[in-house]
Amino acid sequence: MRSWLSEYLVAQHRALDSIPLDGVEKLIDTVRQAWRDDRQIFAIGNGGNAANASHFATDLGKGASDKTGKRFRVLTLADNSAWLTALGNDYCFDDVFLRSLQNYAKAGDVLIASSVSGNSPNLVRAFEWAGQNGLHTVALVGAKRGRLAEIAGQTLVIEDSHYGRVEDAQMTILHMLCYAFMDGGAA
Known part of the structure; x- marks a missing residue:
């Protein structure tokens, strides 16, 4: 077991090292x-x-807003189970994020998606709509990149395809973003 754990950490370090700092x-x-x-x-x-x-x-809505004194207008579209299941049931699951964006989003807003494969139909459809409606789109994807990487305005790739390692590295990017405002002086 110790050998497997050590190998996992070595691979996790490689995934973290692939975070594109310019991105x-x-x-x-x-x-x-x-x-x-x-x-x-x-x-x-x-x-x-x-x-x-x-x-x-x-982290952005509370932590960064508290630190900067100006509130971030940030919302995840995955948290409202009643809204998601109504949209999925009455339309289709592939449209759950797209339909929410149609209610809330305006040109100039920002849409950030995290996906290991980059091919989730509900994320792709949301990005297609967002691109057609003037939103800034940012995709955090794994090594397979997928369709999101092709249509996003900005793509950050983690050079690994292991779901756990990629999701951990993507969360590191999101933490870096939040902490740039909380203690890095990004404001």
Whole structure:
């Protein structure tokens, strides 16, 4: 077991080392501009990445807002189970994020998605709509990149395809973004 644990950590370090710092800086700039312009920031993902989206929205909406004194307008579209199941049941699950964006999003807002495969139909459809409607789109994806990487305005790739390692590295990016405002002086 010790050998497996050590190998896992070595692989996790490689995944973390693949975080594109120039991409993270650009993401911070995108969010900073949205914050200054009082734009909405949306976070989406499925499974573990839905949880990461929720964690990110909490850290940015509470922690970074408290530190900067100006509130971030951030919302995850994966947290309202009644809304999600109504949309999934009455339309289709592939449209759950797209339909929510149609209610809330405006041109100039920011849409951030985390996905290991980059091919989740509900994320892809949301990005297609967002691109057609003037939103800034940022995709955090794994090594397979997928369709999200092709259509996103900005893509940050973690060079691994292991779900746990990629999701951990993606959450590290989201933490870096939040802490740039909380203790890094990004404001």
